[in-house]
Amino acid sequence: MDHTLVIVESPTKAKTIRKFLPSNYEVLASMGHVRDLPKGAAEIPAAVKKEKWSRIGVNTTEDFEPLYIVPKDKKKVVKELKDALKGATQLLLATDEDREGESISWHLLQILKPKIPTKRMVFHEITKKAINKALDQTREIDMELVQAQETRRILDRLFGYELSPLLWKKVAPRLSAGRVQSVSVRLLVRRERERRSFKKASYWGIRASLVKDNVTFETKLFSLNGQRISNGADFDEQTGKLKQGNKSLIIGEEKVNDLLNTFSSEDWLVSKIEKKPSTRKPVPPFTTSTLQQEANRKLRLSARETMRCAQGLYERGFITYMRTDSVHLSEQATRAARECVSSMYGKEYLSNSPRKFNSTARNAQEAHEAIRPAGEVFKTPKETNLTGRDLSLYDLIWKRTVASQMAEARLTMINAEISVGDGLFKSSGKSIDFAGFFRAYVEGSDDPSSSLEQQEIILPNLTTGTCLEVTNKESTFHETKPPARYTEAALVKVLEKEGIGRPSTYASIIGTIVDRGYANLSSNTLAPTFTAFAVTALLEEHFPDLVDTTFTAKMESSLDEISSGNLEWLPYLETFYKGKNGLEVKVQKTEGDIDGKAYRQVDFEDLPCVVRIGSNGPWLEGTKIDESGNEIQAKGNLPMDITPGDLDIRQVDQILSGPSDLGTDPKTGEKVFLRFGPYGPYVQLGNNDQDKAKPRRASLPKELRTDDLTLDEALVLLSLPRLLGVHPEGGVVEADRGRFGPYIKWIKNENESENRSLKKEDDVFTVDIKRALEILAMPKMGRGGQEVLKDFGKPKEFKEKIQILNGRYGVYLKCGKTNVSIAKDTELEKFSLDDAIFLLEEKLKDKKGSISKKTKISNKKTTSKKKS
């Protein structure tokens, strides 16, 4: 009997299309991609681990051959698909018809290796008609589209896995770089630089309230003797002065008061009235990006919260797919939306003909519809029985979809000019003649019905020459504001406009840059960190093309050419990676060139200090004048909530002006100071005094920061060394912290003492004499002092004995200078001499291999040998 297996991406899609297929069709989900490049060391197969390129997962010496593996969390899915295939007579691959979807189908083909007839099937609407049509029009996999995806994947891998290690070396470990994240971070950094260099400008204006026919309206001074009065837009943000060539007039406080006086004795005459009809069109239905932006603005949801909520609505059948870049509505959806309009608002609120929208974003792939209420008849928000956040989000989606099929709003814009002596005032009014789609939805506004009134600015009926009564007039003071930091919504908007990132990734991009310590999210605002400044400076200087906002757009157009057969993928990647200006060469050059310290440093032209990126957060380093009037170096941690744009001279002075006084020790009555020495920050009890003994000092452990250090913390540090008790063999035992961390000291007598480092599980402040004696009883760590788990002795063919030792990094095998780590779960009892010899020989081979590779590099231009 015939049995067809259909594979789609998501379980929800599987469930939906199941309804439209014959009963002998089985639909399963792949859960997205089923194969990928190995993510890290744990996923690299042992067979290729020794290859130099294995870390990257792409064989850069053999035509960029990718190394694909099935990730752990996909093994189960793959097995289920394989099992289902066994009973099938036909396979249909029905993933999305975009680059990634085509690739998923191809990977499925590679893994499943079906021996039965296999076809590719695509549809854009889940209706009986569309699916039947798709069943009739199956095709083969589009290999050029798959090539384009693979090229994208490889390029992203090379970009990320070549640049990240460079940052580990030059800036800090565990940092990352990538095509999408690095540009995103750069956007934040550029905005923050603008905020730093922003110069405030201030100016004055005049506002008056006028009355006619009992209607009060506002007016503002526009010009004086024909010269326009300056407003915020006239000023240059970098200088705080008028932009070059700007002819507007800045008026100061004195002048404003003069004018107010003069105007008091003048007539306020209407000199010009202008009425202009105007219309507003509704915005298109939601894409992922616009949904995230509006939910952020109106519902205060983060991108991630929005997506989690939308996913829930999708799974329960309330809305269509939530990861899309399309603004398209299907015919039925358009009909359903129009039905809602007629029944809820009346036919006159319908647009004349069904409205169609085109995507404006770069790089749109449009495998789906816009995000809209699901079904052929839209449930009104009330009918859904949803509550809370779910209801709000559905309501938003419903309104936006319905509004998109509504009539234009018709407005009348009124401009009035009022002459007062030498001055000219302007007022503008706006009346809504027909609300149209405003009834349902206004972008950026919470409540469209109340905002209808807010949007109107009523002016009385004015005619030229009318004299107006002034009820109030006052001067107004204004200051220009620095450009605002990005909100999540604002960042997503730019990314989408530039074609950077995809609907499925917008939310996680923000997650990545926050996780890596490039930005902090506070009060809905993304503030870049000092690390972001340091990394961006490095990338801008050495890889300007890669962090250019147009890089992705250029890549996309190349990928389009690859998928249409007009460009070959291999030369494209070769140029990107191996070309004269290619990534590989530039990374190597940069590695050699840069003084790493220079990139762990952020300079500020306007501040007498540098910020250094330390292992424990950013540090401020500068100079100050000490008690004797000499200029000396000074340092300090930056408070956690300081962002580069906000750092000012006042804070710098405060951080650098030490010694900070932490308070008084209640026991001795002496003051406790925080100071900075050549080895870092430390605390000191009491003043330096020639006559007295040296004051007690203790350096700050890494975990403590100087900016929020408390007196109690300092006193605890100063309480060391702690006397633990007497040793049974004589002398006393103390616990202390030193150069190499916490340790115990057995002072046997005046000249003799023995020390041991404390173990990780011990705490220097709580360890007792019993434990100390235990540690002292252990053999001293050191040459040959490692714990021997097994000793194989010295076999004939070896010069040294072979041992299994237990060391800092776990269990390992040792023979002379050769060491090999042994896997954690190895049963040592069963571990034989042969096993040991095998591992040691493997390791030795490796060493030789790496030596010969090194020689190869130094003999420039030898052709690289094919691997055997």
Add this chain to the structure above:
DNA sequence: CAGTGAGCGAGCTTCCGCTTGACTT
């Protein structure tokens, strides 16, 4: 600009995009 007790196998971190649950808190 403070003052001090060693000795010594590494190996890993990271990208972007497609998808859900399975985990823990």
